[in-house]
Amino acid sequence: MRRNTWIFISIIIVFILAVLVVFPFDEGILGKKGTQLGLDLAGGVSLVYKAEFPEGTTAEERAQGIDRALEVIRTRIDRYGVTEPTIQKVEIGGEECISVKLPGFTDIEEAKKLVKQTGFLEFRMVELDDEGNPVYLSSYLELEEPAFFDENESGTRIFAEEGYNQGIPAAILVKDEEGNLSYVDIDGAPVDVEELKQIPGKLRSWIPARGEDGTVLTGAFLSEANANLNQSSGQMTIGIVWTEEGGNLFNEVAAKIYYSGPYDSPQRCLGIFLDKELLSAPQILYPEYAEGRGEITGNFTAQEAIRLANLLESGSLPMPLSDEPLYEDLVSAARGNISVDMGLKAGLIGAILVVLFMIVYYRIPGLLASLALVFYGVVVLALFKLIPVTLTLAGIGGFVLSLGMAVDANVLIFERMKEEIRTGRTLGAAVEAGFSRAWTAIRDSNVTTFIVCIILYWVGASIVAGEPVMGFALTLFIGVAVSMFTAIVVTRTLLRMFVGTRLGRRTELFTPYSGRKNV
């Protein structure tokens, strides 16, 4: 009996600790946060994009690319201040995809921009012909057979101008594998040469800005980017700081541009391109810039400047993502709260009905099993918070279901006890026999539930938007595991305490039906 008392005290202590963890429900305790709600309850955005690697990318490069992309997207989102985002790789039909979940964030357009913008920043300079004069789109269109003016530069030519079509290039001249030149638009679709001839004004031909050793100056050489308001002009600007290598490279490029022509000439400009769009083309004022600092000016709103700085600092995605998401889900936050309330209501009503049934049908043992059920509920909720389990509506469903299944083990035990009393055992012996004999059935029947939970967890983990399935699997698993403990250890401890008392001699309180028969 003494050992039983110690177990009883331990149970009480665990119960008190669990209550302290669970309440208050939406606040943290012991350095932990409040109960985490899934997308379906908190509202939010879920997006999945396919990573579009170029042909022939090796598996290793793919893996590295995805890792880098996840990191880049995470940095962007963190800087945006979304709490508890989930950014992970998922595989769909053998193709790598990136899944992003932003709880509590319901601006889907902004979310798409945050994730998708490739953010490939490159710097370009104006192409010069043999005499050192700037080359324009019109110069190219006059040629019978298209050929690059600057034969040393084999990179693409972008024809764009700050004032023209918001910096979107009219055309990009690309060289294919066979060495043929063709005009395409920003999405890679072919452009009609006759249409290009109709464009008024002169569009400069921009070629990659290279240092002495041929390295192209890109956003990869940036170490910092911050949006600032220029007090004198009232314009938003983006202050940038180069890495050490980038600073040297930039100075080499600046010197090339500086000496290419006089002040205010078309070729004295550095073209800043983001995803092939011309952001701005500032004049290069000095052949050398100290401390590796610079500034990007352009017609930005404050929000655009902040997003751009964010994009520049987080870096560019190593590969483009599919134009349209493979999966998108937008849940408004308003409905979530109602669902949580309904779930709790269902759980409470279900639990009360189960308790009533147990007490009416099994009397004293039923009452003790109900106490064990209360213990069970509190411990499971505490575990949800400690692990922590992200709560979804399906997860709440799993929890409510487990309330009904939690007493199953007790039903098996109590029925067994009744049988044992019927065969003439004393109450104490019947309690012990009831627990030990019912064990194999309890174990074997719960294992099948565990098998299903594990499979469901796998399902949830391997599909897009499997969060609810995983939530259900996890809550049901925890529920059944804890219920095996509470139904056996807690109920047995409580029953053993009763057996020794005066109430324990009144067998009819334990087995109402068979008790009457035997008397």
Add this chain to the structure above:
Amino acid sequence: MFDIVGKRVWFFCLSGLVILACVIFLLVFGLKLGIEFSSGLEVRVNFEEDVDSGQLVETLANLGYEGAIVQTILTEEGAEDGFLIRTQELSEEEQQHLLDGLVSTFGSLKEEPEFRLVSSEVSTGTARVAGIAVAVATVGILLYITWAFRRMPSPFRYGTCAIVALVHDVVVVLGIFSLLGGIMNWEVNLMFITGILAVIGYSVNNTVVVFDRVRENLRQGISADFEVVVNTSLVETLGRSLNTSLTTLVVVIALVLFVGASIQNFAIVLLIGVISGTYSSLFVAPLLLVVWEKGGWFSFIRWPSLTTGGARRG
């Protein structure tokens, strides 16, 4: 003592009739797949003004979305609380076009619209995973039960009979759901599959309780006649099987009544599954075990006379 095993023909007949009805429902109505499995776009809109669903369908058709399915969402009091519009996959521009078209016809929205887009790549993957999951769960349970009853003669029979009971439950759930799909447009979604798997796990629970008692009674040698052993075990465990089902049923009904929403399908699957699971684990799995033991597969017609004899001997 009740003679349940002796009346097995009646129980098999009842099961057979229900299964037949379910198969007919499946053939007639089929299953309506949710967008998780068939891909497409789902938009949830709620207009400031009251809108008639017929008009909405008409407007959608005028906008060029002929096949769009419109489902009215009701509040608890039964008033209109927005619509769920389902179309094929749409690009971002098309989504905007659809929304702009609706707003220009019916006025502004009460709350932000909700979008859910599932591409065919995603839905194919989901369907494949769901299929694998059901198959793996079935095989896993078969192996586990065979293992758990490994000390019994022919343990594989226990596993197989439990699986037959389980398939029985899955067919019943699918059948009733196809009926609900035909009448009320209910869809087979991801939560439906989750529910099916939960039913698979739960249905076997009760079967194991009966089998466990058969195992114990065989060990104690209460009778040389297998039929009597199974019948005794069944009757002895009847109360607890019904009670465990009852407690589960109570919480499932609470789920159906109070939560609904996105887990409505799931709750209904559980409700049907728990009822069918209780029946099959009491009146299908153990009775099949007897039929298999007696080797009467081909003399099904002659059973009634055989079994009454068996029961009298016991």
